[in-house]
Amino acid sequence: MSTTRRLVIVSGGTSDPSSTRMLADRIAQRAVIRAAEAGFDLELSVVELRPLAADLASAQVTGFAPATVQEAIDRLAQADAVVVATPVYKAGISGLVKSFVDVLDQDLLIATPVVLAATAGTARHALVVDEQLRSLFAYLRALPTPTSVFAASDDWGSSSLSERIDRAATELVVLIEAGVRDRMREASWHRYQHTFGGAASAPGFDAVDLDSDLMRLAAGGR
Amino acid sequence: MQFGVFSVSDITRDPVTGTTPSEAERIQGAIAIAxxxxxxxxxxxxxxEHHNPPFFSSSPTTLLAAIAGQTERIVLSTATTLITTNDPVRLAEEYAMLQHVSNGRMDLMLGRGNTAPVYPWFGQDIRQGLPLALEHYNLLHRLxxxxxxxxxxxxxTPLQGFTSTPRPLDDVPPFVWHGSIRTPEIAEQAAYYGDGFFANNIFWPKEHYIRLIEFYRQRFAHYGHGTPEQAIVGLGGQAFIAKRSQDAIRAFRPYFDEAPVYGNGPRMEDFMAGTPLSVGSPQEVIDKTLTFRESFxxxxxxxxxxxxxxxxxxxxxxxxxLLGGEVVPVLRREMAKNRPESVPDAPTHASLVAAKYGDAEPRQPRPRPNRGDNVTGASPYEDSDPAVQARLPLVG
Structure with missing residues (x-):
């Protein structure tokens, strides 16, 4: 087993600097430290959604991902873990983040550990991350850590934010170290719905199940 | 190698003139195009085939029969015929009839259709679309x-003692293509029966279609119909041609920008770079089309x-x-180069008759007389196989 694992940050922040990106970075950096303590390396990469905004809109109407978006999808397909961070707009997650998730094959993130994070101007939006992001990633059959991280403006002055970041990062590293993603996929890949030729088909997973009821029906149904 | 055109039958406002053709104009236009x-x-x-505005082609066999009566050589086909919402019994009857009136100048391409409300309009459920398509074709194949x-x-509803009339021309069923873009079960069914497989090759980068065609080729060989290279593959594509590249770009852009499917989305140049669309000079269209062979x-x-x-x-x-005069002659020449002898042409009625009968006379089914009850029982034709007996339901 390789001792380097890939952690991909997906940030829906749109300003520069962005507090959403900053939150994601802090979670990822904490995860790097916890991983080093556990004896493995985390290689970080970032998918910033802002530069993809026009291409994501195009992907929505054409049904296929332009090269820039495809590159981001391919990166996620190779991720051992993900940090997703969204700003809260109008009491919900950012449309940019949702647009990105909408173009992902639904098997892309199966059993992939994910830290869910959100930023907002007020603590009144605190449940957006658990009520919207968590259900979204449940649909993708991803594996959100028990702790999600929400940061309102005044949280940036509180040490309790760092504690939550550390807790989420630690949970993430435990899931990565345990190899949960690979083990779940090996145990039951065929039991999820897949997109033929989708980005999720890692080596060993791309064989079509020829023994399904539908395949038997295709072959004359006898 | 066959070259041709396929139409969606959309009736779309011309974004340059602002006028929308009438249904009558588009239908007569389709005949003129054919x-x-x-x-x-x-x-x-x-x-x-569509069953909702703004499309006109709800009854493809009627249109194709009219075209058959006004042409002499071209093969008439569909893109696609809905194997889900059509009754396979009616498909068997209608397309056998088209086969007769066109003297065998037809085949058909089956697809599932993705317009959700069409399913309930015809008493079906889109969530069952795939098993529906597979089961319907298994029946059509037998009919x-x-x-x-x-x-x-x-x-x-079950069938007992059913005979689909007329029997196919020369008792040789129409050749069938199965259209799909990402459903391995459809490719499997095409391979199982030794039918053709078609990728529409329009909306997505061609890499999306390569794996499914490769799967179809492998399964075609698995079922003993030939080598993977001998599988029967069709591809779509779209082109807009002008003598000079810049004229093509200028003329097509307003249509691209407001096209029903990809309009108001990507820039035309990006779409050309990413998908099989070519807009340009004959040579540019030739060059791009030749890449399909390299890929597939x-x-x-x-x-x-x-x-x-x-x-x-x-x-x-x-x-x-332009397509027929300047592009396709070059494509024919180029695609014939280094094409192995073992790679077959698309089946035609003549080639299927020759494959079935060799030099012998094709079967010409002649029905037995009506017994007075409008059915002819287990041996409807003079030469029906007497060993085949229908299991008719017992009454009483």
Whole structure:
């Protein structure tokens, strides 16, 4: 087993600097430290959604991902873990983040550990991350850590934010170290719905199940 | 190698003139386009099937029969015929009839259809679309090959002692293509029966289609129909041609920008770079089309989408002149180069008759007389196989 694992940050922040990106970075950096303590390396990469905004809109109407978006999808397909961070707009997650998730094959993130994070101007939006992001990633059959991280403006002055970041990062590293993603996929890949030729088909997973009821029906149904 | 055109049958406002053609204009236009397709030396005209505005082609066999009566050489086909919401019994009857009136100048391409409300309008459920398609085709395949069919399935009322009339021309069923873009079960069914497989090759980068075609080729060989290279592959594509590249770009852009499917989305240049669309000079269209062979291997049928997005009839006819006059002759020459002898052409009625009978006379089914009850029982034709007995339901 390789001792380097890939952690991909997906940030829906749109300003520069962005507090959403900053939150994601802090979670990822904490995860790097916890991983080093556990004896493995985390290689970080970032998918910033802002530069993809026009291409994501195009992907929505054409049904296929332009090269820039495809590159981001391919990166996620190779991720051992993900940090997703969204700003809260109008009491919900950012449309940019949702647009990105909408173009992902639904098997892309199966059993992939994910830290869910959100930023907002007020603590009144605190449940957006658990009520919207968590259900979204449940649909993708991803594996959100028990702790999600929400940061309102005044949280940036509180040490309790760092504690939550550390807790989420630690949970993430435990899931990565345990190899949960690979083990779940090996145990039951065929039991999820897949997109033929989708980005999720890692080596060993791309064989079509020829023994399904539908395949038997295709072959004359006898 | 066959070249031709396929139409969605959309009736779209011309974004340049602002006028929308009437249904009558588009239907007569379709006939004119098909005749032009033959005149410029192309091989295939195919039409889609839709059951909602703004499309006109709800009854493809009627249109294709009219075209058959006004042409002499081209093969008439569909793109696609809905194997889900049509009753396979009616498909067997209608397309056998088309086969007779066109003297075998037809085949058909099956697809599932993705317009959700069409399913309930025809009493079906889109969530069952895939098993529905597979089961319906299994029945259709038998109806063209067995004089008397007993059948029971999940989706259609059972049949006992049913004979689909007329029997196919020369008792050789129409050749069938299966259209799909990402459903391995459809490719599997095409491979199982040794039918053709078609990738529409329009909306996505061609890499999306490569794996499914490769899967179909492997399974075609698995079922003993030949080598993977001998599988029968068709591809779509779309082109807009002008003598000079910049004229093509300028003329097509307003149609691209407001096209029903990809309009108001990507820039035309990006879409050209990312998908099989070519807009340019004959040489540019030739170069791009030749990349399909590199990606998918030697194949049998290339169809272009030319009459869509509100393009006026005159422009479409001009496009066909360029396609048939300057593009396809070069493609024929180039695609014949280094094409192995073992790679077959697309099956035609003549080739299927020759394969079935050799030099012998084809079977010509002659029915037995009506017994007075409007059914002819287990041996409906003078030469029906007496060993095949229908299991008719017992009464009383």
């Amino acid at each position: 005749k032009k397709t033959e005149e410029v030396g192309l091989d295939v005209y195919a039409i889609g 063209w090959r067995e004089d008397v069919v007993d059948w029971e399935g999940r989706f259609r 291997g030697d194949y049998q049928r290339q169809l272009f989408l030319v009459d869509h997005a509100g393009l006026p009839l005159g422009t479409v006819l001009d496009q066909l002149e």
